[in-house]
Amino acid sequence: EMESKVSEGGLNVTLTIRLLMHGKVRGSHPGAKGETVKKMREESGARINISEGNCPERIVTITGPTDAIFKAFAMIAYKFEEDITNSMSNSTATSKPPVTLRLVVPASQCGSLIGKGGSKIKEIRESTGAQVQVAGDMLPNSTERAVTISGTPDAIIQCVKQICVVMLESPPKGATIPYRPKPASTPVIFAGGQAYTIQGQYAIPHPDQLTKLHQLAMQQTPFTPLGQTTPAFPGTYPHALSRYPSLTSLTLFPCICPGLDASPPASTHELTIPNDLIGCIIGRQGTKINEIRQMSGAQIKIANATEGSSERQITITGTPANISLAQYLINAR
Secondary structure, three states, X not given: OHHHHHHHHHOOOEEEEEEEEEHXXXXXXXOHHHHHHHHHHHHHXXXXXXXXXXXXXEEEEEEEEHHHHHHHHHHHHHHHHHHHXXXXXXXXXXXXXXXXXXXXXXXXXXXXXXXXHHHHHHHHHHHHOOEEEEOOOOOOOOOXXXXXXXXXXXXXXXXXXXXXXXXXXXXXXOOOOOOOOOOOOOOEEEEOOEEXXXXXXXXXXXXXXXXXXXXXXXHOOOOOOOOOOOOOOOOOOOHHHHOOOEHHHOOOEOOOOHHHOOOOOOEEEEEEEEHHHHHHHHOHHHHHHHHHHHHHOOXXXXXXXXXXXXEEEEEEEEOHHHHHHHHHHHHHO
């Protein structure tokens, strides 16, 4: 029944499925010399693109009618099995590992994929024989989650068909911020006790910095860089909000131990936010704004709504670094 639903709509419905792969195995996945992927495009009729860049991970985007997507996935799954078989001929392993693929799915669709009390995902596992795991956390700086599928190529193909049905029946809600793999390493600087990664001519506060400062100081390992994702706001939202401090305005400290950085004096910054966006910044019973206060270390005051005005004033007080991190987090919301 499920397959008939997909095949009926297959000619009219164009879907995009995103796969996450490790760049280090690029020689064996469908990008080797471009020949394998070219053959897959021609034989499946799907558009297949592989993200570029100096990243340990790649995103493979497969777009087309559902039947073309299934053909492309069948070719990928069998190619992976072939690679596993070839690698086993040179190893002492006796049991053959399953083929494993990682899909990247908007978090707003994951609830439908899991189903009430896990009923849907259980049904998919039982009817296809594939293992399916939906990651609990979103991928960094995105609103997408990884969905890991493993099993025989046939089980994976059946599993992808059922996931496509769910995605067609439950389209994503709201805007999706896509996951973009990060470059292998990017310099990190400290300013006023805050961590920044460099993006063009701007220094961007690193959102995970609070949990990773200690790790960095102990191990001297670089942060995962922030990537290029800037959430888009509807309508006439001022682009000025996405501006971060220029490098020339930061005090740079060569020491990576955050405890030794001097704190610059506090200052105040004001923003205006459209009324219809204020709710998503405050969150239920103030949970989100309190989270932003805690993460940024800044004081944030939201003015009461004034009659006849379509905007609300937000006042942020703290060090320049606190303010820019608060701005970043408000912008992300």
